[in-house]
Each structure stands twice: as C-alpha cells, then as structure tokens.
Amino acid sequence: MARVVVDVPLAHLDRPFDYAVPDAMADDVRAGCRVRVRFAGQLVDGFVVGLGEDTEHDGTLAPLAKLVSGEPVLTPEVLALARAVAGRWGGTVTDVLRLAVPPRRAAAEKRPPAERPPPPAPPDPAGFARYPTGPALLTAVAEGRPARAVWTALPGEDWPARLAELCQAALSGGRGALVVTPDGRDLDRLAAAAQARLPAGSFVVLRADAAPDARYRRFLEAARGTATVVLGTRAAVYAPVADLGLVAVWDDGDDLHAEPRAPYAHARDVLVHRAHLASCAAVVAGTARTAEAQLLVDSGWAHELVADRATLRAAAPRVQALGADAELARDPAARTARLPSLAHRVARQALADGTPVLVQVPRAGYAPGLACDRCRAPARCPACAGPLGIAATPGHDGSRVPACRWCARPAATFDCPSCHGTRLRASVLGSARTAEELGRAFPGAAVRVSGRGSGVLATVPAGPALVVATPGAEPVAEGGYGAALLLDSWALLGRADLRAGEETLRRWANAATLVRPASAGGQVVVAADAAHAVVQALVRWDPAWLAARELADRRELGFPPVTRMAALSGTPPALAEFLEAARLPAAADLLGPVPEPPRAGQEGARERYLVRVPRGEGAALAQALAQVQGVRSARKVRDHVRVQLDPLDLV
Structure with a gap:
C-alpha cells in the first residue's frame, strides 16, 4: 500500500490517499517518488509519502496507475516543512509542493550521481x-x-x-x-x-x-x-x-x-x-x-x-542630510530643491576626484506620475481611470505625450475633473528624466541609467560618471562610489505603508553601503529633513535603533509582527458567507471592509477585511480559515475568497 499526496487544488482534499502497489511496481516504488493515480475519474500526478501494509480505507484500494519516476525527489524533511508551512499560513500541502519540487526532466535523472566532495578546512x-x-x-x-x-x-x-x-x-x-x-x-x-x-x-x-x-x-x-x-x-x-x-x-x-x-x-x-x-x-x-x-x-x-x-565609524561614509543651519544659510531653498546645492557640490567634488557618483531615485521611467498643475489632483485616464504618465522612450514623432499606464491610451488633452485645469505637472520624476536633468547640470560627465526599462547594470567601471539607479538596481562600482545622492525622499517616506520607514532605510542603506568610507572621501547626501527618525538612523548608521523603535510602535498599536493578520478579499456576499462560517479565535479583531480594486480577470465590486489576533493565536487563526476554505471547496462554491496570512501590504 502506498500513501499518496495527489496534486488536486481543492482544500478539502488536502490529505494523503491510499493506493495499492501493483506487483510490477513493487520493487521501484519508494517514498518520495512521483506517480500517476486515478482520482475522481481523472489521471493526476502525486507523490508517494509513505509505504505500509495497513489502511483505513474500507473496500478495495485502487492501484497506482503509473510510476512516473522512482527518483525520491520529495524527502521526509521537505514534506514535514511543507506540512508546517501549509498549517502556519492556512494553505494546502499541494500548494507548497508545487513550489518545492520543480517539474521532472527525464534526461537529468539518467545521469549517474556524482561523488560528494570531501569537506573543506574551516574558514579563516x-x-x-x-x-x-x-x-x-x-x-x-x-x-x-x-x-x-x-x-x-x-x-x-x-x-x-x-x-x-x-x-x-x-x-x-x-x-x-x-x-x-x-x-x-x-x-x-x-x-x-x-x-x-x-x-x-x-x-x-x-x-x-x-x-x-x-x-x-x-x-x-x-x-x-x-x-x-x-x-x-x-x-x-x-x-x-x-x-x-x-x-x-x-x-x-x-x-x-x-x-x-x-x-x-x-x-x-x-x-x-x-x-x-x-x-x-x-x-x-x-x-x-x-x-x-x-x-x-x-x-x-x-x-x-x-x-x-x-569599527562602524571607520567603515561608513560620511552621511549628510538637509537642515543644518550653515547649509540653510548658504541655500535657503535646500529643503524644497530636488537637487540642493549640497548635493551638487558633493557630486562635483567626487567627479573631480575621478570617482563615480550614484544617484538613487525611487521610480523608473521619465515622469511615471502626473498631476493637475492647478490643484495637484492625480491625473487619471478618462477611459479607465488609470494613472497618466510619460514613458521614458519618446513617441514616433519624438514627442512625449502623456498616456494611461493601464490601457496605454494617449491623453493629448487633459481636463481636470476637480478644477477643470488643462495643464499637467510631474508628481514623480523617474530615472530617465533625472538622467536628462543631470546631464544638463554636469555637462561633459558620462551618465548611465540602471533600472527597469533601461536595463539593470551589474557593475560599472571606476572613473568619473553619474549612475542613476532605482532601488535594488544599483550597480557595484569598481573601487566604490565617491558619493551617493538619495533624491525624492518624500516619495519613500510619504507612502501610506506600515513598512515605509524601515523600507526607506533599507533602500538608502543598500545604496550607501556601495560608497567608499569617509576616510577615503566617500560621502552620502540624503535629500530629506535631518530631523526625521529614518534620516537620523542613516546619519548615525544605526538600523538596529530604528528597528527597535518600529517594533515598539507596532507593539503599542497592535500591528504585525507583534500580532498576526489575515487579509480576506472577495465579493461582499462571499465575504459575508465566509465570515459567518469562520470560527475565529475569541480575541480576533475584525477590521473592515474596505473597497478593493478588481484584479485581472475579475469583475464586480470587491472588498477586503483584515483579521487581527495576538501572535500566540496565529495558528488557531490559520486553522479556522483553512477549515472554512475546505468547507467551501467541498461545496464547490464558485465565488472564491482569497485568504492571505501575514500580508506585506495592509493598505
């Protein structure tokens, strides 16, 4: 008898099923191998997760239909992990195994296994x-x-x-x-x-x-x-x-x-x-x-x-922010200028020293966000209400016509529904527009762009150059950057996101760590108010302090990771039915509903609830939600409810 996990995406079938092992397969079937079985009248894939003599099934067991491969690709350790992950996040073992085991390629299995190399000496x-x-x-x-x-x-x-x-x-x-x-x-x-x-x-x-x-x-x-x-x-x-x-x-x-x-x-x-x-x-x-x-x-x-x-002071570059009295006396517009005089001086000095300068901007493209020039309301497409933007690549006639970022319809004319203004302004400037501006501000300097659309650079050579990159696309410079300019800080710090602070520091720190230490002339300029806590964490290079502060704030407010949350998304009737059937923990706090934009291929109004419980009751919450999903799956309810535990985005 073989116990098989079948590849069926139904929550109520998330358990092994017993099958008889034909005599012709008896010598090759082993735990962890792939098989094909007949399930509900269809041939489906599965993994053998155990072999034995006893079964709880009443009646005759159906035989394994086919041994796909005798290679034990699902180890007991990975199976135990898959079960633990499915239980903690309210999913199914089949969902996890699809991620854990790649599709089979017969040619690879025919290669004989190589010998394990001898262990190396301990590292220095x-x-x-x-x-x-x-x-x-x-x-x-x-x-x-x-x-x-x-x-x-x-x-x-x-x-x-x-x-x-x-x-x-x-x-x-x-x-x-x-x-x-x-x-x-x-x-x-x-x-x-x-x-x-x-x-x-x-x-x-x-x-x-x-x-x-x-x-x-x-x-x-x-x-x-x-x-x-x-x-x-x-x-x-x-x-x-x-x-x-x-x-x-x-x-x-x-x-x-x-x-x-x-x-x-x-x-x-x-x-x-x-x-x-x-x-x-x-x-x-x-x-x-x-x-x-x-x-x-x-x-x-x-x-x-x-x-x-x-040791930290010896390794870190010098980090400067806006707000110092001497700098404000020199440049009164430093708080509002996109490229304040401090950043301009630091970049010019680094270029004169023959070193590259990293310029980090939050967005790719040319002007990915547009707003009404009069009332600053976000510019929307009249056809689908999608956001208007300007692509990094000009049109066929060389012009840059605003277009919808959802449906791609051009917007040659604009009429603001709020104030009937007809002019647009950039609410966010992208990497391409920034490169264009820097090319004019530093004539003669080479400008490179790294990011989505223009291509991500892995490395850049030593020598004077301006490297404009989006977060995560910063190339490594040979010998390190002489300076880094962190622009448009408001676009990161001003996001309506629980993780805005820590995410901003992470992006800034990942860029600043590519700069030479202060003893070698390395400098970082962040275009943000020096009084902000995230800026202070970067200036002092103390991410542990900011993380402790963030955690304390979330503990006081009852936000993750101190608590566990589940996001439930679906149509209002489906959500109402789901919540009525759910046996949530006694301490569960139900938040919502709030409207949710429709996803691709979905129609009709959708809503979202958040369910919050103390961290110690996270397992009970996951089990309660999984049970409801199993009941709805068994009833073949067509109106699906999306359940996600520990979502990154709570907005």
Whole structure:
C-alpha cells in the first residue's frame, strides 16, 4: 500500500490517499517518488509519502496507475516543512509542493550521481573578526550547534564572502547549508564568492530564471546529497539539503522574498521555521534590519551580530542630510530643491576626484506620475481611470505625450475633473528624466541609467560618471562610489505603508553601503529633513535603533509582527458567507471592509477585511480559515475568497 499526496487544488482534499502497489511496481516504488493515480475519474500526478501494509480505507484500494519516476525527489524533511508551512499560513500541502519540487526532466535523472566532495578546512575567521561575536558564530556552525544570529552588515562589507564562509564552516563540520537572496544579481555575487571558497561540486545554484533542465539537474544534485550547499532565490527555501546545518537569508526586508502564490509564505519566516524543525543554525542578514528580525532578537530566539561603534565609524561614509543651519544659510531653498546645492557640490567634488557618483531615485521611467498643475489632483485616464504618465522612450514623432499606464491610451488633452485645469505637472520624476536633468547640470560627465526599462547594470567601471539607479538596481562600482545622492525622499517616506520607514532605510542603506568610507572621501547626501527618525538612523548608521523603535510602535498599536493578520478579499456576499462560517479565535479583531480594486480577470465590486489576533493565536487563526476554505471547496462554491496570512501590504 502506498500513501499518496495527489496534486488536486481543492482544500478539502488536502490529505494523503491510499493506493495499492501493483506487483510490477513493487520493487521501484519508494517514498518520495512521483506517480500517476486515478482520482475522481481523472489521471493526476502525486507523490508517494509513505509505504505500509495497513489502511483505513474500507473496500478495495485502487492501484497506482503509473510510476512516473522512482527518483525520491520529495524527502521526509521537505514534506514535514511543507506540512508546517501549509498549517502556519492556512494553505494546502499541494500548494507548497508545487513550489518545492520543480517539474521532472527525464534526461537529468539518467545521469549517474556524482561523488560528494570531501569537506573543506574551516574558514579563516578574519573576515568576521570585525564583529565581536563573528568568530564564535563560525565555530558554532562548524560544530553543528544551532546558533541563531541577526547580522547587520557593516557598510562596504563583502557580504557574499561572509555568507560563503558560513557555508564553508557548515561543510567543514560535515553538514549542509542553504542561503537565499532576493534576486539574481545578489545570487550571482554569492555564487562567485562560493566558487572561490567552496570545493568544486559542493554547491548548486537554484534560480527561477534557469532553464528547466538545468534547474532540475541541480535540484537532483541536492536531493541525492552530492551538493550539500544550495544557493538560490525565494523558492530555494524548500531545497532538499542533506544534513542541514545552516540556513541564511540576505536582505530579508526585500519584498521579493514574499511568495506571490498560495500560501504566500515569506522566505525569511520559512527559513526560521526550517531552522526550528532541523535544529540548525540560522542567520538573518542585511545592511538594515526589519521589525521581524528585531522581534527575533527581542524574543531571545536570535542574538545580534553587529560591529562596535569605532569599527562602524571607520567603515561608513560620511552621511549628510538637509537642515543644518550653515547649509540653510548658504541655500535657503535646500529643503524644497530636488537637487540642493549640497548635493551638487558633493557630486562635483567626487567627479573631480575621478570617482563615480550614484544617484538613487525611487521610480523608473521619465515622469511615471502626473498631476493637475492647478490643484495637484492625480491625473487619471478618462477611459479607465488609470494613472497618466510619460514613458521614458519618446513617441514616433519624438514627442512625449502623456498616456494611461493601464490601457496605454494617449491623453493629448487633459481636463481636470476637480478644477477643470488643462495643464499637467510631474508628481514623480523617474530615472530617465533625472538622467536628462543631470546631464544638463554636469555637462561633459558620462551618465548611465540602471533600472527597469533601461536595463539593470551589474557593475560599472571606476572613473568619473553619474549612475542613476532605482532601488535594488544599483550597480557595484569598481573601487566604490565617491558619493551617493538619495533624491525624492518624500516619495519613500510619504507612502501610506506600515513598512515605509524601515523600507526607506533599507533602500538608502543598500545604496550607501556601495560608497567608499569617509576616510577615503566617500560621502552620502540624503535629500530629506535631518530631523526625521529614518534620516537620523542613516546619519548615525544605526538600523538596529530604528528597528527597535518600529517594533515598539507596532507593539503599542497592535500591528504585525507583534500580532498576526489575515487579509480576506472577495465579493461582499462571499465575504459575508465566509465570515459567518469562520470560527475565529475569541480575541480576533475584525477590521473592515474596505473597497478593493478588481484584479485581472475579475469583475464586480470587491472588498477586503483584515483579521487581527495576538501572535500566540496565529495558528488557531490559520486553522479556522483553512477549515472554512475546505468547507467551501467541498461545496464547490464558485465565488472564491482569497485568504492571505501575514500580508506585506495592509493598505
């Protein structure tokens, strides 16, 4: 008898089913292999999750229809993790397994498994010597102890090398490691560092944009135990690493770590959960710190890995903000100018010294946001009410005509519905427009643009140049930037978002860390009021202080991560029926409803509720919501309700 998890996207069928194993397959069927079974009159895929003699099914068991592959691609550890993730986020095991196990490629399975490379020597602790507890962390990982750390990297830190050294420490102790980065650019840097420090064949790189054959081949190397270090992006959190000794996540505040598909789990939280299940070391790392990471420190689950202030001052660039009396006396319009005289002087000095200057702007494009010039109301398309903007690329006639960013209809004329104004102004300036302005402000200087639409640059050479980049697309400069200008701060700090403060600091810190230290002339100018708490955290380079402040504010207001929240989206009748059937915890707080814009392919009015509970009742909330989804699935209710626990966006 084989117990099979069938690939059926119905919540009420989220459990294994028993099937008979035909004699012809008896020698090849094993736990973790892929099979095809007949379910509800159809042939569907499934994974064998167990073999046995006894069954609770009354009657004759249906036989397995086909053995797709005898390769055990679903390990017991990954299955246990999938069940834990499904339970915590109110999803199904099938949803998680679709993310955990890539589609099969038969050619890759025909290759014989390679031998596991011998373990390397322990890493040199000099790289972590600038952190008082860094060498102790390396020793703990090498000895297989479950050390947990929240690492705030120093400015200019070679973080890929440090993470590769942690992997080397795990390998030296005979255990595996798993490291997750937010995007392919960071993954490339990490893979290059691993190539230089880890034995050949000891690690694989799992990335979403890899060819299916290559991805499955690398997945098999991990599943077979040949490669015991896995480096990857979001989906790699489920990689089948043998003898797991370390999990690590870089830049956990990046929203690319949040899975957009059910059950919508965050990579950081999955890795923390995996570290608990495997009793292994865990490192949450970044140049800034999230409130979730601070909660790990406050709860005692993890310890801080930070440098002392003297070491920090030696590594950090000089950070200046607007608001100093001397600067206001020199430039009275400094608070309102997009490129104040301070930024202009710093950039000119860096260019004169022969170094590149990084200019960070929040938006790509030319003028992605437009507003009425008279009343400042956002400009909307008269056809679909979408936002009007100006593309970075001129039209066929060389002009830049405003057009709708939703339906692409041009808006050659404009009539404001609020004040009947006919003129437009840019409410947000994009990277292309900024590059154009800087080219005029610094004639003769080379201007490069990195971001969506214009292409993301991985590196830029040394030498005088202006590099305009959007957050996350900042290229690494050879020898470091001489200066960085952080513009349009209001577009980040003024967002109606619970995470606006910490996200702004994360973006600024990621850009500022690419600048040379102050001792080498490195300077950072942030076009924001120096009195703002986020600006103060950057000037002092103290992300831990801001994270603790954010967490304290959220604890007082009852916001995540101190509490757990669930977002319920659907039509009003569906939501009313869902909430009537839900047995929510007694302490649940129901917020809403609020209107929600329709998603692609959806019609009719939609609403959204938020359900808030104390963190200790998060599991009960997830179970209650999953039960309702199961009942509605069994009744074949057509009006779907989208359930998402721990959503990043609460607005």
